[in-house]
Amino acid sequence: MTSRISGFYHLTPLERLDKISETVDLSDEEKTTLLDKGLSVQQADQMIENVIGTFPIPLGIAVNFKVNGEDVFIPMATEEASVVAAASNAAKLTYQTGGFTTSTTGSIMRGQIQIINVKNPYHTLAKIYEKKEDIIQLCNEQDQTLVALGGGAKDIEVFVLEKNKMVVVHVLVDTRDAMGANAVNTMLEAVAPLIEEISKAEVVLRILSNLADKRIVRARATFENLFNNKKDEVERFLSAYKLAMIDPYRAATHNKGIMNGISAVALATGNDTRAIEAGAHAYAASSGVYRSLSHWELGDDGHIIGTIELPLVVGIVGGATQTHPVAKLALKLMKIKSAEQLAGIIAATGLAQNFAALRALATDGIQKGHMKLHARNMALMAGAKMEQVDKVIQQAAEKETFNFDTMKEIVESQQN
Numbered sequence: 001m002t003s004r005i006s007g008f009y010h011l012t013p014l015e016r017l018d019k020i021s022e023t024v025d026l027s028d029e030e031k032t033t034l035l036d037k038g039l040s041v042q043q044a045d046q047m048i049e050n051v052i053g054t055f056p057i058p059l060g061i062a063v064n065f066k067v068n069g070e071d072v073f074i075p076m077a078t079e080e081a082s083v084v085a086a087a088s089n090a091a092k093l094t095y096q097t098g099g100f101t102t103s104t105t106g107s108i109m110r111g112q113i114q115i116i117n118v119k120n121p122y123h124t125l126a127k128i129y130e131k132k133e134d135i136i137q138l139c140n141e142q143d144q145t146l147v148a149l150g151g152g153a154k155d156i157e158v159f160v161l162e163k164n165k166m167v168v169v170h171v172l173v174d175t176r177d178a179m180g181a182n183a184v185n186t187m188l189e190a191v192a193p194l195i196e197e198i199s200k201a202e203v204v205l206r207i208l209s210n211l212a213d214k215r216i217v218r219a220r221a222t223f224e225n226l227f228n229n230k231k232d233e234v235e236r237f238l239s240a241y242k243l244a245m246i247d248p249y250r251a252a253t254h255n256k257g258i259m260n261g262i263s264a265v266a267l268a269t270g271n272d273t274r275a276i277e278a279g280a281h282a283y284a285a286s287s288g289v290y291r292s293l294s295h296w297e298l299g300d301d302g303h304i305i306g307t308i309e310l311p312l313v314v315g316i317v318g319g320a321t322q323t324h325p326v327a328k329l330a331l332k333l334m335k336i337k338s339a340e341q342l343a344g345i346i347a348a349t350g351l352a353q354n355f356a357a358l359r360a361l362a363t364d365g366i367q368k369g370h371m372k373l374h375a376r377n378m379a380l381m382a383g384a385k386m387e388q389v390d391k392v393i394q395q396a397a398e399k400e401t402f403n404f405d406t407m408k409e410i411v412e413s414q415q416n
């Protein structure tokens, strides 16, 4: 199987699906699910409240990815043009240098229990640690499945916030292949009365933390030096990264570019994109200054070496991962066997996304590539009918501009 398919984007959606089906066995029913709207109103009505319909967004496939030695087609759900093209374009430049290599620190989530108006916080801290085993045992009584899978509550950490007379207990829970929020929150609510008994004070918050700093994923890759060793372009690329390390205004956009890739795969697999984004941005600020989640260095051979590290809390069970039919298919397309494997692929996609953006910004600028692909949206926005779009774009290309005003002029001239 190879994910390196040149010109994949010239195929029709059905031809792309057939191509992928050559290596991932998809039934006709599964193909229909993907090509139809993917989620029925009846299914949606089982997932959230007050359902009146569904909100389908495009599902693309990033090609050219090799992650930990395995070729993989990566499903990306996004409304933004050029994101899938960018990820594929960047991955292409790593295909011959070994692709992406990833690692994870495990699947430990932090659950927080906040205790207020604590008279003697340090005395309370000591008493809580003395009862650690009771706390852990009571947590694990809430989720036999998780414990049977080798997961469950493993440890606690206690913090004194002296100024506010608060003590915060962190329960460290291994949630295995689940994102784990529901599992952790259930444990915290069950153990809160015991914490109040030990501390002789009032518990308020019992909720997991999205700053999952014990569930860090790292990815690295070497990108062929497409600048043909043009020194100035390599320097421009690296200067764009360095700005994102020292300037929060730039770092916010730099990391948004990374999340274009990360959130698209997270959404496609039914994961909680808000939880992932909250954790990523909190981690980006954890040094005290909000900065880039990725790092870029010049390799000996002139290639550019990229690395990324961030908390990436994803599940392959729980949440919508198994209830949304397309999410299940997205996991099948990537042949996912564990949450850690999925997290690695997602981190690799974010790194690729970042390379493509920095490369465009350091050379032609983002608009040249982005607007060429965004043109279809602009033509439709300017009032073009579906059958008109290709002709409108052709005329816009002749004028070498894809802005709304030009599109509107072209559409109106064609319709008169």
Ligand SMILES: CC(C)(COP(=O)([O-])OP(=O)([O-])OC[C@H]1O[C@@H](n2cnc3c(N)ncnc32)[C@H](O)[C@@H]1OP(=O)([O-])[O-])[C@@H](O)C(=O)NCCC(=O)NCCSC(=O)C[C@@](C)(O)CC(=O)[O-]
Binding pocket: 005, 006, 007, 008, 009, 064, 080, 081, 082, 083, 084, 085, 086, 087, 088, 089, 090, 092, 253, 254, 255, 256, 257, 258, 260, 353, 356, 357, 358, 360, 361, 366, 368, 369, 370, 373
């Ligand atoms: C857009 C490209 C890829 C064109 O780049 P190009 O060099 O014109 O592409 P190419 O024709 O040489 O093709 C190279 C490969 O790109 C892919 N590719 C090429 N065209 C397509 C297409 N139509 N559909 C799908 N895939 C496509 C495809 O894999 C292709 O390989 P091939 O199939 O030829 O062997 C390039 O200009 C690019 O990567 N630009 C960056 C775009 C980007 O980053 N978009 C994200 C949105 S902008 C944003 O929100 C993030 C940002 C910018 O703010 C972040 C930041 O500030 O850091």
Ligand SMILES: NC(=O)C1=CN([C@@H]2O[C@H](COP(=O)(O)OP(=O)(O)OC[C@H]3O[C@@H](n4cnc5c(N)ncnc54)[C@H](OP(=O)(O)O)[C@@H]3O)[C@@H](O)[C@H]2O)C=CC1
Binding pocket: 143, 144, 145, 146, 149, 151, 175, 176, 177, 178, 179, 180, 181, 182, 183, 184, 185, 208, 210, 272, 275, 315, 317, 318, 319, 320
């Ligand atoms: N701040 C946040 O991020 C919050 C997020 N959420 C939401 O919580 C949901 C995710 O919570 P989560 O607990 O994962 O969801 P679920 O409770 O749906 O699924 C987790 C449960 O699945 C069972 N399970 C079966 N197989 C496995 C396995 N291999 N590994 C791990 N668990 C397994 C476990 O035990 P058992 O069967 O005993 O349950 C586990 O408790 C998401 O929808 C998210 O949006 C909710 C609140 C806050």
